[in-house]
Amino acid sequence: MRERRPGxxxxxxxxxxxxxAIELADAEGIDALSMRRIATELGSGTTSLYRHITGKDELIELMVDAVYGEQAPAEAPGSGGDWRTEMAGIAHGFRAALLRHPWLAQQASRRPALGPHVIERSDRALAAAGRATEDATTAAMMVSAVMTYVLGSATTELAELEAQRSTGMTEDEWRNSVGAYVQQVVDSGRYPHFNRRILEAEEPDAEARFTFGLECLLAGLAAAVERA
Structure with a gap:
């Protein structure tokens, strides 16, 4: 084997x-991807890439699978049969991956990828749900409900982050910018429940909102399984 020269x-x-490709998509978005651009980043000819990958569609599938493989086992811990704890760990791990890689949400909304890491994560989630019910259809619907919640919640978080980047204002700064208008609404007295929300409710962070919603969802799934 020929040794590689230093440098x-x-x-x-x-x-x-x-x-x-993942680093490029993380930095500039999935639309920035092209085989030519990746070849440039790697200092290679475009034709050389096709010896390893057939094209952009396969590349994106491989990217998705690689990102699923990044999730550390600690993010989806085994829990000795406690399916809700394990499902919560899987959900938090998926959310973390979506926030690390903003382009992933769009890809995850499409037909599911079938790479080995994706299938392994799906199998793990189905195993957790299977400890709550012996019915395979119910277990699959439980996993779908949790993953759909995670995807929707993370998409909302990503939209807020994008708004901050595009406007240059944080969420608190935006609230301050509309404060005078909101105060007018409050002073009108026309919307008592909205007023209570503004005057009395705290503003939990994204992590707290996510966890609260997930706990409610898992509790609801548990109750539904018990009634079945």
Whole structure:
């Protein structure tokens, strides 16, 4: 085997291509991806990439699977049969992945990818739900409900982060900018429940809102299984 000269570039591989694509999508969005752009980033010819990956569609599938594989086991711990605890861990791990890689939410909303890491995570979630019910259809619907909640919640968080980037204002700064108008609404007395929300309710952070909603969902699923 020929030794690589000091300072020369690492050999091109599927793993390097996928990692470069993930970093590029994280920084600039999925629309920034092209085989030509990735080749430029890697200092390679575009044709060389096609020896490892057939095209952009396969590349995105590999990116999704690689991101699912990043999730550390600690984010989805085994729990000795406590399906709600394990499902909560899986949900928090999925949310973390979506926030680390904003482009993933759009891809996860489409037909499911079928890479080995994606299937492993799905199997793990189905195993957790299977400890709550022996019915495979019910277990699958439970997993779907939790994953749909995570995806929707994370998409809302990502939209707020994008708004902050595009406007240059944090959420608190935006609230201050509309404060005078909101005060007019409050002073009108026309919306008593809205007024109570503004005057009495605290503003929990995104993590607290997510956890509260997830706990409510899991409690509801548990009650539904018990009634079945």
């Amino acid at each position: 020369s570039r690492p050999a091109l591989s599927e793993e390097r291509i996928v990692r470069c």
